Amino acid sequence: MAQQAPGVRIDGLTVVYKTPAGELPAVRDVRLTLEPGSITGIVGESGSGKSTLALSLLNAVQPPGRIAAGSVDIDGLGDVVALKGEHLRKARGKHVGYVFQAAQNSLNPLKTVGKQLLDLGRSHGVEDLRGLVREAKELLGRMGLDGARVLDSHQHELSGGMRQRVGIMLALVLNAHLVVLDEPTTALDMITQSNILKIIREVHAERGLTTLVITHDIGVVAEVADRLAVMYGGRLVEQGPTRQVLGAPRHPYTKGLIRAIPRLTGDIDEAQALPGRPPTLVTVPKEGCVFRERCALRMDVCDTVDPEAHVDQGADGSRIVACHAVTVKEHA
């Protein structure tokens, strides 16, 4: 089954939002490859552009946003940026399963979960609707919920954590082989979160999926992802195999994120919050390095030249870092 997992190649992707100050990029010139069968985590603080990037995988960026440049090439689908209308609708759900960040609120309040499940199945031409319900119950059961009861419930009868799990079920139930999970576990306590991440990993392996997990919580990525991409101010600043990036981070922003998490440093007294705040669309620098305002390694060149992504090919996959200071130090 593993051969069904699609590869994804995002190249030169720029997504802008219209603001009173003009069209400003929330995602800028992003290049990212999701290897077939891998789990990739994208991590970054609020506003770094993670959700916008995730929506682009479905060509689902809504006005006032638009994809201004680049391509998202998915095996079996082609460039989704060029897909339109019915082709696009069919691709969503069937080829690309997704849970949006707002999953907790995205259920229709007037219909039971079961009715929405049937609507989803019908809109994608599923003939075996009984099979679909069976599958949904099975997934909900694995996530610790009473499937029959949940399917009979309306949104208001479910807690935030239950809705989140319903969102994950809806992302997986149509058997899409590319799955995008945006903040899949934010409403959950630590034990339930860990449990859900374990299930996501199991289902990923059983079905031979390619999975993208978006989160602000580097601990989530540490638990679930094979590869990690770090996003800041609409740019990908570091990428690599999760263990390597967490064990030996190279970009000053990645180092700061890791230092801020007691769970990862192992010592609550040693955790240090990252100073300063992430930029907004308006305050993000238009030229030079997007991270320089918060960076201890800032040099003159950072003010004017956007650092290029530097690629090192390793046995476990490439490590990529975009930082002048790192490049100067490591390649002096």
Ligand SMILES: Nc1ncnc2c1ncn2[C@@H]1O[C@H](COP(=O)(O)OP(=O)(O)OP(=O)(O)O)[C@@H](O)[C@H]1O
């Ligand atoms: N509809 C919109 N109109 C204008 N600006 C937007 C819109 N949606 C997002 N943005 C801006 O784009 C930037 C990226 O937002 P995005 O939601 O992609 O980031 P994120 O990393 O997913 O953050 P969060 O975790 O808070 O959702 C932010 O500065 C945000 O304010």
